[in-house]
Amino acid sequence: MSDRSMILTLSCPDRPGIVSAVSRILFEAGCNIIDAQQFDDNETGRFFMRVVFNRLEHANSEADIAASVEELAGRLSMTFNLRQSSVKKRVMLLVSKVDHCLADLLYRWRIGELQMELTAIVSNHDREHLACTDLGQLPFYHFPVSKQTKMEQEARIWGLVQETNTELVVLARYMQILSDGFSAKLSGRCINIHHSFLPGFKGAKPYHQAYERGVKLIGATAHYVTSDLDEGPIIEQDVERISHRDTPDDLVRKGRDIERRVLARAVRHHLEDRVLMNGKKTVVFPG
Known part of the structure; x- marks a missing residue:
């Protein structure tokens, strides 16, 4: 542009x-x-x-x-x-230990597929847990969290969001539930990837839940974060067929691929102003 x-x-x-x-x-x-x-x-x-x-x-x-x-x-x-159009949006990536979504976003950013300006990478674990991802000289912040320090840790993240003029926060498998107050502050500008085809199998270990139910399709959902856990307006979803031969580990492996592409598409839609809020839903114009 x-x-x-x-x-x-x-x-x-x-x-x-x-x-x-x-x-x-x-x-x-x-x-x-x-x-x-x-x-x-x-x-x-x-x-x-x-x-x-x-x-x-x-x-x-x-x-x-x-x-x-x-x-x-x-x-x-x-x-x-x-x-x-040429002004890139400022994006902060949050991640925990599992870094396949982070690595994919960084790769797409480096080859120019995702037109954004990275402000920071924030994790509740130290940099050693992201050894599979090339962070290069990108600004990395380790903000550990516990039940006792959750509000303090979120205040530190919010302070960094304000300090860096971040416009979009992406939870790239950030395995922490945001408080209602923090979710409200990030309303409409925080995207989460959930390793399940919402609204089914919310919460922990969705692939294991899916395996126990004998499902034939698994999927992933990218949505805006709200105070309602995993129930924010949906931006993008995808599925993959599985069979009775697939083990829980197979579901997790296949799920990683779905998560990467669903999150990347959702972030791209947001960066290109293709997502408009429509109550509890979204209108996403194709591109």
């Missing part, structure tokens, strides 16, 4: 003429729409839209375009986000 490319996402009560109004504003501002996607939710009566556009040579300034969108938002009771 060039410095003149911008992304506008919006949602509002559905009514005729929204697409026309948005297009007119951008046309009059000297912009060229290069991609537009929309969705009408008949159940909730809300309209969702994602527009990617370029500011042409003699286009209005970003501030003027933002002011025009703001004026439209007031008329349509619209919530929106407008940003320059």
Whole structure:
């Protein structure tokens, strides 16, 4: 994306003429729409839209375009986000001992698949537990935690989030339940990967739970974190077929592959402003 490319996402009560109004504003501002996607939710009566556009040579300034969108938002009771496409979002990764999701995210970041700026890697275990992952010179923070120090440890993470201007926190198999207060602070900007096809098999050892039930499909779910454990708005899911021959270890092995790709897709969707909140659900525009 060039410095003149911008992304506008919006949602509002559905009514005729929204697409026309948005297009007119951008046309009059000297912009060229290069991609537009929309969705009408008949159940909730809300309209969702994602527009990617370029500011042409003699286009209005970003501030003027933002002011025009703001004026439209007031008329349509619209919530929106407008940003320059080339500006990378600042991301913090949290991890415990199991680091396959962390390693995958770092690999995708290094080859340019995930356009983000890493602010920190935080773990409740020391760096030696992540020996399989090349952290290089990335800023790493060891914040140990116990039942007695949980609130203090979360305060340290929150302080780091603020200090580094982190916009997205990713729980890359961070095996700690966030407190209600911390979850509220990170509302809409914290993604978790759960090694289960939610809402089934929540909590500890979901693959072993699945094995005991004799399931034929296992999966993983990436969702936004809320105070309701593993029940936040779902961003991405995937499954894989298994058979009676698969042991719990086989399920764990296959599950690792699903977790990696589901989390990576969810993070990419968020980085590209493809996810819009719709109550307890999300609207995810494909890309």
